[in-house]
Amino acid sequence: MTSATTPTSAQREPELLGQTVVVIGGSAGIGLETARRARAEGADVILTGRNPDRLEQAALEVDAQRTAAFDASDAASVARFFHDLPTPIDHVMVTAGGPRYGPLLEMDSEQVRQAISEHVVLALEVARNAAAKMRPGGTLLLMGGTGARRVTRGLGIASAATAALPAFAAALALELAPVRVNLIAAGFVDTPLSVSLLGDRLEERRNELRATLPIGRVVGPTDVAALAVHIMSNTALTGATYDIDGGQQFVFS
Ligand SMILES: NC(=O)c1ccc[n+]([C@@H]2O[C@H](COP(=O)([O-])OP(=O)(O)OC[C@H]3O[C@@H](n4cnc5c(N)ncnc54)[C@H](OP(=O)(O)O)[C@@H]3O)[C@@H](O)[C@H]2O)c1
8 A cells, every 4th residue: 555545544633632630740840741741632731839930830831720839748738729629620640749869777767757658648648639529531640760669779768669659559540440540650851850859960961861771862751741641541541650761770870
């Protein structure tokens, strides 16, 4: 068959038409890019973050339907936010809450408790408060990482915290059904978080990744956003962890 006679399917329905996506941590980085992509696929988006100015700027950029400024690690604020949502929602992505590194023996009990549990506790508060507002078939989408899967001395507590998330997402998927639960595990992603973590060493790290990753380039937030929107639209996916790291975990970079 020649290309001249091949039927084309250039026209397609936007994947999230008529759906509503909430991004908890949507004013920067992966959350903001996911909101932008979801919007381009026809969704209404609702953004949250702590810094109200950054949040308003992001909302203008992606034409968000609604915003709310609060700290997602505060359970009462999470409950208030979902209680106040006027209409049903389809998907909730959680990008709030950063990683914690550090030698185990230098942490006190409270620091260890926090580092191990904060992602899980935050996600659980989102899940229990969002559930009643979410339409069947929608997904709660959590963020984890591949970077701390391989135990090294410098990562300290981060490896144990990372290891808990796939099992947590799978267990929550069983309890929350027919709402789906999925986890994205990213390697290095070039976001404001990476800028703040690496500072002066950022460009050096980018070059190192370009030279060593099988994909020959650095993973950006738009890459993760594309995966996130796919997970939202593909209703067969639940309880699973999706790696996106350009092969970083196999080259130990
Ligand atoms: N970048 C990476 O290489 C990478 C790799 C693996 C996993 N991850 C994970 O992916 C997620 C997103 O990372 P990112 O790189 O996109 O981060 P980012 O660029 O720092 O963006 C984080 C977003 O979440 C908001 N946020 C952070 N903490 C919050 C809180 N307690 N309550 C409400 N909003 C909060 C931030 O706004 P405010 O600061 O104004 O609240 C911002 O909108 C994080 O969980 C991170 O650990 C990132």
